[in-house]
Amino acid sequence: MKELIENIVTGPLRQDGSSQMEILLPAEKEFHNAAKNNDVTTLGRCLTQNVKINIRTELDRTALHFAVANTNENAVTFLLKHNAMVDIKDKYGMDAFLLAAWFGHLNILKMLVEKGVDRKSTNQEGMNALHCAAQNNQISIVQCIIKDLQLDLNKPTEKGKKPYHLAVESGHFEMVETLREFEYNTQEKDKEGNTALHLAARNGHTAVLEELLKEWNLIDEENEEGETAFFLAAMGDHQKCVTLLLEAGSDISILPKTNLSILQIAAERGDISMASILIDAGISCNSQNNRKETPLHLAVKNKHTSVAQLLVESMCDVNILDERNQNPLHLAAELGRADLVELLLKAKIDLKQKDKQGKTPLGVAARVNHIIIVDMIIKAERYCAWKETIQDISAIPARSYPLTFKPDHTTQTSQLRTAIWRVANHNLKPKDWKKLAVQWDFTEEQMKGIAEQWTGSKSYKEHGHRMLLIWLHGVLLTGTNPVKDLYEGLINIDQKNLAEKIRKEINGVQSSQKCTVS
Numbered sequence: 001m002k003e004l005i006e007n008i009v010t011g012p013l014r015q016d017g018s019s020q021m022e023i024l025l026p027a028e029k030e031f032h033n034a035a036k037n038n039d040v041t042t043l044g045r046c047l048t049q050n051v052k053i054n055i056r057t058e059l060d061r062t063a064l065h066f067a068v069a070n071t072n073e074n075a076v077t078f079l080l081k082h083n084a085m086v087d088i089k090d091k092y093g094m095d096a097f098l099l100a101a102w103f104g105h106l107n108i109l110k111m112l113v114e115k116g117v118d119r120k121s122t123n124q125e126g127m128n129a130l131h132c133a134a135q136n137n138q139i140s141i142v143q144c145i146i147k148d149l150q151l152d153l154n155k156p157t158e159k160g161k162k163p164y165h166l167a168v169e170s171g172h173f174e175m176v177e178t179l180r181e182f183e184y185n186t187q188e189k190d191k192e193g194n195t196a197l198h199l200a201a202r203n204g205h206t207a208v209l210e211e212l213l214k215e216w217n218l219i220d221e222e223n224e225e226g227e228t229a230f231f232l233a234a235m236g237d238h239q240k241c242v243t244l245l246l247e248a249g250s251d252i253s254i255l256p257k258t259n260l261s262i263l264q265i266a267a268e269r270g271d272i273s274m275a276s277i278l279i280d281a282g283i284s285c286n287s288q289n290n291r292k293e294t295p296l297h298l299a300v301k302n303k304h305t306s307v308a309q310l311l312v313e314s315m316c317d318v319n320i321l322d323e324r325n326q327n328p329l330h331l332a333a334e335l336g337r338a339d340l341v342e343l344l345l346k347a348k349i350d351l352k353q354k355d356k357q358g359k360t361p362l363g364v365a366a367r368v369n370h371i372i373i374v375d376m377i378i379k380a381e382r383y384c385a386w387k388e389t390i391q392d393i394s395a396i397p398a399r400s401y402p403l404t405f406k407p408d409h410t411t412q413t414s415q416l417r418t419a420i421w422r423v424a425n426h427n428l429k430p431k432d433w434k435k436l437a438v439q440w441d442f443t444e445e446q447m448k449g450i451a452e453q454w455t456g457s458k459s460y461k462e463h464g465h466r467m468l469l470i471w472l473h474g475v476l477l478t479g480t481n482p483v484k485d486l487y488e489g490l491i492n493i494d495q496k497n498l499a500e501k502i503r504k505e506i507n508g509v510q511s512s513q514k515c516t517v518s
Helices: 002-006 026-036 040-048 063-069 073-081 096-103 106-114 129-135 139-148 163-170 173-181 196-202 206-213 229-235 239-247 262-269 272-280 295-301 305-313 328-335 338-346 361-367 371-389 411-427 432-439 444-451 459-478 482-492 496-506
Strands: none
Touching: 026 040, 026 063, 026 073, 040 073, 063 073, 063 096, 073 106, 096 106, 096 129, 096 139, 106 139, 129 139, 129 163, 139 173, 163 173, 163 196, 173 206, 196 206, 196 229, 196 239, 206 239, 229 239, 229 262, 239 272, 262 272, 262 295, 262 305, 272 305, 295 305, 295 328, 305 338, 328 338, 328 361, 328 371, 338 371, 361 371, 361 444, 371 444, 371 459, 411 459, 411 496, 432 444, 432 459, 432 482, 444 459, 459 482, 482 496
C-alpha cells in the first residue's frame, strides 16, 4: 500500500511505462498536472475550458488527490474553493483526508475538516487517518487527531494492526513515544499473532525494541507460525536485536511450526556471525528439521565450510542421520567437497554408516566418481583401522607427518612418490596392485572404490598408483618404514627382482618418519 500511495506524487505507470492518465483528454491531463505542480493559474484556465473539477484517472484519482499528495496548499485551497468533492476515494480507498494524514500536511488536514470531510474514513486495508500518520511518523497529525479533533481512531486494520503496531513496525521511535503518551501503546496481537515486540524484532528496530523490553511482560509469545520475537530477529539477521532479546532472557529453544531452528537457518545461509552468537548462547547444535537435517547437514549441503567448522568445533554430533540415512560425510562426498570431507574425517565421523541405498560415504563418493574423495575416505578408513589395533595410546609414535587425508604434495615425500609412480606405471603387472592391496589389508570395498574410477586395458596402472599413494599415506602416519614395507610387499607377490631394484633406488630416502594422533 505504501508504494501505491506514494505513486500519487508522480502518477502510476502502466506496465509499458505509459501514464495511467492517458485516458484523459489533453486539457484534463493539464488540469491534473497543474494540481501536482501547485499551478493555480492553469487550474483556473482549465476550469474555464469546461474541465470537470472532479475528473478521475483510471485509478479514480482526482486533482485534489494529487494536490494533497504533493502538499500543495495553494492548489488545495483553490480546488476546495471551487467545490471539489473531498470524499472521493481512489481504487485503493484513499481519499484526500487519508492522504493529508499520510503526507503530514496539518493545514491541509484542517482545511478538509472544515469542508466536512469524513474524518473516520478508511482505505481498503482498513487504515484510517491515525494509521496513516503513525506509519509515516507524522507526529503533528497524530496530536491533532487525538487532541484537537478528539477522534477515536485507535482501531485495528483489516490485518489487526493498531496505529501503535504500525509505528513500531516502521521503527518510528518518536511516534512510539507519542502514542504511549496518549496511552495508545498495546501488547495485543495482530491477526498474524504478532505483537509490537515481534514487529520491532522482525524489522531490526533496535531502539524501539529496547524501549519495548522495558515494560514487556511475555517476551516468548508465539505468533500464528509459532515464531517468537527472538526467532524473527535472528531470522532477519538483526544481531543487535538478538543480543537485546538474549539479555532479556528469551527462550532460544522454542521452535516454530516448521520445526526449523534458527541455527539451522543460519547454517543454511552460511551466516557465521549469527551461528556464533547462537552457539555461545547455548542453542542446541543437534536439532533436526522435518527432513531430520541438523545444522551440520545444512552447512555441508550448502557448502558453507566456515559454519561447518564452527559446528564441529562446538562438538556437535557429526553422526546424526537425515531422512535419507545420510550423515554429513555422505553429503560432502556426494558434492565432491574435499575441504568439507577433510573436516569431517578429522571429526571422527562414522565411516561405516550406510544410507537408504546401502552406501557408505566411500560408496557414495565412488558412485559419483569423485576420485580425490574416494582416496581420502580410504585413507581415513585405514587410519581408523590402525588406531583400533593400538591398545595403549602412549604407544602411538610422535607425529612429524601432518594428519591430513588430502593428496600429498609435500617436498618431504617427493622422492618416494616419484618412485611409486614409476613402479605403478612401468613395473607392476595388471593384477599386482590388487595382490599388494590384499597384503596391506585393503578391504574389498576399498579396492572396489579404487577400481570403479577407471576402465580399459591400462587402467591397472592408475589403480596401482592410487593404491600405492594411499598405502604411503598410511605408513607415514603410523611411523612404519615405507622402504621396508614396500620391499616386503613386493617379495610376497613374487616380485623379488623389482623389490631389490626399488630398495636400491630409494634406500637413500629418509624413511623413519613417525607420527601420532592427538
